[in-house]
Amino acid sequence: MVKMTREITPDEIATYNIAGVVLLKGILDISAVNVVRRSIDTALNSLEQSKSGYDLSAITAAAENNDTDCLKADSEGQHDIAAIVDHIKNSGERFLYDSSQNAGTGRFLLDTAVSSRLREFNRFVRRGAGPEIAAALLQSNKVNFFGDQVFLKEPGTRERTAFHQDASYFEIEGDQCCVLWIPTDPVSLEHGAMMYVRGSHSDGRLYQPNVFISQTPLPGAEGELLPDIEGHLEDYDVVHFDTEPGDVLVHHYRTVHGTGGNTSRYQVRRAASLRYCGDDIRIKRRPWAPKQLHHSNELKEGMPLGGTDFPVVWRAQENASP
Numbered sequence: 001m002v003k004m005t006r007e008i009t010p011d012e013i014a015t016y017n018i019a020g021v022v023l024l025k026g027i028l029d030i031s032a033v034n035v036v037r038r039s040i041d042t043a044l045n046s047l048e049q050s051k052s053g054y055d056l057s058a059i060t061a062a063a064e065n066n067d068t069d070c071l072k073a074d075s076e077g078q079h080d081i082a083a084i085v086d087h088i089k090n091s092g093e094r095f096l097y098d099s100s101q102n103a104g105t106g107r108f109l110l111d112t113a114v115s116s117r118l119r120e121f122n123r124f125v126r127r128g129a130g131p132e133i134a135a136a137l138l139q140s141n142k143v144n145f146f147g148d149q150v151f152l153k154e155p156g157t158r159e160r161t162a163f164h165q166d167a168s169y170f171e172i173e174g175d176q177c178c179v180l181w182i183p184t185d186p187v188s189l190e191h192g193a194m195m196y197v198r199g200s201h202s203d204g205r206l207y208q209p210n211v212f213i214s215q216t217p218l219p220g221a222e223g224e225l226l227p228d229i230e231g232h233l234e235d236y237d238v239v240h241f242d243t244e245p246g247d248v249l250v251h252h253y254r255t256v257h258g259t260g261g262n263t264s265r266y267q268v269r270r271a272a273s274l275r276y277c278g279d280d281i282r283i284k285r286r287p288w289a290p291k292q293l294h295h296s297n298e299l300k301e302g303m304p305l306g307g308t309d310f311p312v313v314w315r316a317q318e319n320a321s322p
C-alpha cells in the first residue's frame with residue numbers, strides 16, 4: 001500500500017506542536033484518496049445498518065417537528081437520541097445552523113468505527129500513510145490506531161459542527177494523540193472548512209463534549225464549559241484551511257475545532273477523521289464519554305494502549321532506515 005508521497009518537514013512538526021494543527025499539502029496520492037472516498041460512500045450509503053451512524057439533519061428536522069417516532073427509532077444505536085434532543089431543548093440552547101438560499105436541502109451524515117466494518121478502509125488506516133504521518137508528528141516510538149469517524153455534508157447542509165475538543169470524547173489521557181482529517185473533495189469555507197483555535201491544545205484544559213449540532217454539552221458531561229466560540233469568532237485565534245484531495249489536516253486531540261454547514265450549491269464535502277496515539281497515552285475511563293460499541297473494553301484504567309481495540313500500526317525499529 002502506498003505510504004506518504006513526501007517526508008514531513010521539521011517546520012511542519014514545529015507548527016503541529018505550537019499551533020496544535022498543521023496542514024500537510026499533497027501528502028496522499030490519488031489512490032489513497034480514492035480508497036477513503038469509496039469507504040465513506042460505502043459506509044454512508046448503508047448508514048441504517050450502522051449502530052453508530054446518524055443522519056444529523058433528519059434528527060434536527062425531527063426535533064423541530066416533534067417527530068417522536070423518528071427520534072425513538074434513532075435511539076437504538078450508540079446514543080439515546082430522543083433523550084439528547086430533550087436535553088438540548090430543556091437547556092434552552094438552539095441547534096447551530098448556517099443560513100443560505102438552499103439551507104436545509106442537504107444532509108449532514110456521520111458514522112463511527114467504519115474501519116471495523118470495511119476491510120479496505122481497515123487496511124488503509126493500518127497500513128496506509130496515516131500511521132507514518134502520526135509517528136512523524138507525535139515523535140513516538142510506536143503508534144496505536146485509536147479509531148475513526150467519517151463525515152459528509154451535502155450542498156445545502158445547514159447544520160454546523162459545534163466547536164469541540166476531541167479529547168473529552170476519548171477514554172484516554174496523555175499528550176501524544178493526533179487526529180488526521182482527510183478531505184476527499186475540494187473544501188473552502190462555504191463547504192464547511194475545518195476551523196481551529198490555534199494553541200488551544202497547550203493549556204491542558206478539558207472541555208465538556210457536546211452533541212455537534214448544538215453547543216449543549218452531553219448529559220452528565222464533566223469538564224469545563226466551552227465558551228461560545230462560534231458567537232465570538234473575532235475574540236479567538238481561529239484559523240481555517242482551504243484543502244484539496246491529497247491534503248491532510250492534523251490536529252492535536254485537545255485542539256478546539258468546529259466547522260460551518262455546506263452552503264455551496266453543488267459541492268459535497270466528505271472527510272474521514274482518523275485518530276492515532278503514541279507512547280505516553282494511557283486508558284482513562286470517562287463515564288460520560290460516548291460509548292464506542294465496537295470496543296471490547298478489555299484494557300483497565302492506566303494501561304497503555306494495545307490489544308484488538310487499539311492495534312499497534314507502526315514501530316520505530318521496523319521502520320528504521322538501513
Ligand SMILES: O=C(O)CCC(=O)C(=O)O
Pocket residue numbers: 151161166179181257258259271272273
Ligand atoms: O467534519 C466535520 O464536520 C467535523 C470533524 C471533526 O470534528 C473531527 O474530525 O474531529
